[in-house]
Amino acid sequence: MARKLSVQKVIGGLGLVVIALGGLSLWAISEGARPGFAQEPASERVLRQAREQLGPDAEIRLIAPGNGRVVCGYLAAGRAAPATGFVSRPNRLLLSNDPLKGEFDQMVAQDCPEFPAPPRPAP
Numbered sequence: 001m002a003r004k005l006s007v008q009k010v011i012g013g014l015g016l017v018v019i020a021l022g023g024l025s026l027w028a029i030s031e032g033a034r035p036g037f038a039q040e041p042a043s044e045r046v047l048r049q050a051r052e053q054l055g056p057d058a059e060i061r062l063i064a065p066g067n068g069r070v071v072c073g074y075l076a077a078g079r080a081a082p083a084t085g086f087v088s089r090p091n092r093l094l095l096s097n098d099p100l101k102g103e104f105d106q107m108v109a110q111d112c113p114e115f116p117a118p119p120r121p122a123p
Contacts, residue, residue: 039090042071046086049093050075064116072112087112 040048043063050058054077061083063073069090074083085096087107094104108115 039069042069042088045090046071046073046075046088046093049088050086053093053095062116064112064114066112067110070107070111072108072115074116085115 042065043060046060046063047058050060054075057078059076059079061074061076063071066072066087071088073086075086076083085104085108087094087104089111094100094107096104098104
């Protein structure tokens with residue numbers, strides 16, 4: 001006594017599943033859930049990258065948008081440290097005092113054509 005499933009019943013069942021998942025997604029978003037593909041803000045990314053390379057006291061002195069998700073500017077290893085130029089991509093931070101100076105200059109020319117002047121030291 002096997003029952004056969006008709007195509008209409010299968011399509012109807014799948015439609016209900018899609019509607020239920022859509023409703024669940026809307027509820028989760030309305031409760032403040034963030035989608036997994038949300039991007040980290042550029043300023044947070046730069047600060048995280050700087051602290052990984054320069055230590056926990058690293059700070060952003062100046063930040064300016066570049067092309068796409070690239071940002072450029074100046075950061076320092078601490079409050080009294082001199083400012084260092086940087087180019088930040090989502091997976092990489094390159095500093096102006098890096099041994100790869102030619103690569104830094106090339107990235108600035110390509111991604112940050114209006115690279116800002118260094119900030120004046122604080123009194």
